[in-house]
Amino acid sequence: MEERYEQQNEIGRGGIGTVYKGIHTLLRRDVAIKELREIFSVFGDIQKDTIIDKFERCVQDHARLVHPNIIQVLDIDTDRQYPIFVMEHAPAGSLRDLLNRPEKPSLSDRLNIFLQIAQALRYAHRVGVIHGDLKPENVLFDAEGNVKVVDFGLTRIIERDSRSQQIYVGVGTVAYLSPEQFRNPKDVTFQSDIYSLGILFYEMLTGKLPGRRSPMPSSFYPNIPRKLDDIFDRMCMDAEEDRYESVDAMIEEFLASEEVTALLGRVTAGAAPMMSAPMAPPPAAAPAPAPAPAPAPAMSAPAPQAPTSSASLPAARPVSSSAAMPAVSAPAPQAPAPAPAPEEEASGDSDSDILAKLNKYAGKF
Numbered sequence: 001m002e003e004r005y006e007q008q009n010e011i012g013r014g015g016i017g018t019v020y021k022g023i024h025t026l027l028r029r030d031v032a033i034k035e036l037r038e039i040f041s042v043f044g045d046i047q048k049d050t051i052i053d054k055f056e057r058c059v060q061d062h063a064r065l066v067h068p069n070i071i072q073v074l075d076i077d078t079d080r081q082y083p084i085f086v087m088e089h090a091p092a093g094s095l096r097d098l099l100n101r102p103e104k105p106s107l108s109d110r111l112n113i114f115l116q117i118a119q120a121l122r123y124a125h126r127v128g129v130i131h132g133d134l135k136p137e138n139v140l141f142d143a144e145g146n147v148k149v150v151d152f153g154l155t156r157i158i159e160r161d162s163r164s165q166q167i168y169v170g171v172g173t174v175a176y177l178s179p180e181q182f183r184n185p186k187d188v189t190f191q192s193d194i195y196s197l198g199i200l201f202y203e204m205l206t207g208k209l210p211g212r213r214s215p216m217p218s219s220f221y222p223n224i225p226r227k228l229d230d231i232f233d234r235m236c237m238d239a240e241e242d243r244y245e246s247v248d249a250m251i252e253e254f255l256a257s258e259e260v261t262a263l264l265g266r267v268t269a270g271a272a273p274m275m276s277a278p279m280a281p282p283p284a285a286a287p288a289p290a291p292a293p294a295p296a297p298a299m300s301a302p303a304p305q306a307p308t309s310s311a312s313l314p315a316a317r318p319v320s321s322s323a324a325m326p327a328v329s330a331p332a333p334q335a336p337a338p339a340p341a342p343e344e345e346a347s348g349d350s351d352s353d354i355l356a357k358l359n360k361y362a363g364k365f
């Protein structure tokens with residue numbers, strides 16, 4: 001393993017470990033290496049075995065996720081002083097970096113980033129994997145500005161000891177934790193991720209974290225459609241059963257709003273999140289083009305473990321060079337939706353309808 005990867009500079013540290021930039025020595029490709037040094041330094045030998053066990057299971061879960069908006073896990077090594085896993089390197093910084101910049105991306109660009117995060121989560125949930133620690137630090141960008149979510153399930157490596165009630169490091173980040181996770185980190189569910197996504201959404205819209213009596217996003221910025229207030233509100237309900245039943249349901253409502261899809265259509269061409277130049281004005285509204293040969297970034301990759309048949313999904317298209325993206329404008333997508341599969345519920349959009357909408361609007365950088 002040591003020979004296979006050349007470890008370079010430290011990128012940063014979190015609650016669980018330290019991330020280094022690295023190079024796969026044979027392939028000469030950049031990688032990121034996460035080393036569990038911090039956590040290992042505070043636990044005894046017996047606990048270390050348990051941690052390694054959990055680490056392996058968590059990384060295996062993460063590795064099952066093959067999606068254009070999720071960092072791909074490439075390798076693991078637990079047979080060394082500090083266990084590591086190797087993943088794709090995301091060179092364009094994190095959503096935290098982006099939110100810290102004085103020059104904020106346009107609302108359209110932020111909504112597109114949000115939609116990509118939601119799609120990553122939607123896919124992970126369909127495969128049965130909970131993130132558990134969604135926050136801007138765990139949303140990264142590749143060189144084309146596509147979202148790459150990292151650290152799925154890693155907070156499960158360390159859990160609260162139910163007898164001592166002591167909370168260890170790495171259980172999640174307080175501001176984004178759902179009430180049930182806050183009470184007991186082991187209670188993390190799909191709905192907990194939806195809650196964290198809601199907090200993240202509010203922060204992306206307003207630049208602030210929501211508090212109990214915070215105003216709704218549209219009262220900060222009147223250009224924010226009221227529908228987005230409702231979507232935030234429903235994601236962040238205290239009771240899990242009051243939140244959306246799935247990320248799918250949230251995305252469906254998001255894309256059902258013409259006001260929102262009109263904004264999504266105004267993505268800045270070639271707007272990578274880390275751009276430093278001022279953004280170009282939004283392209284003039286034009287009639288929605290027919291699905292172009294120019295590829296949309298990657299929303300169409302079939303979900304291999306998803307419950308629905310991938311046969312009904314649109315064919316995968318390669319990730320585009322962002323400059324090649326045609327302007328997309330509202331209203332709703334023109335792509336013909338295949339007939340719903342018999343087992344699908346009668347109400348709501350079918351799976352392929354939603355995928356068709358996603359293909360149309362998401363990932364336009």
Ligand SMILES: Nc1ncnc2c1ncn2[C@@H]1O[C@H](COP(=O)(O)OP(=O)(O)OP(=O)(O)O)[C@@H](O)[C@H]1O
Nearest residue numbers: 011012013014015016017019032088089090094137
């Ligand atoms: N695959 C990657 N490519 C590039 N940078 C990465 C990658 N993974 C993590 N990073 C960066 O490394 C730094 C440390 O990440 P790390 O996950 O250890 O901390 P964190 O996300 O702040 O906290 P947590 O431990 O709760 O996840 C962050 O700045 C993160 O953006």
Ligand SMILES: [Mg+2]
Nearest residue numbers: 014137138151
């Ligand atoms: Mg992280």
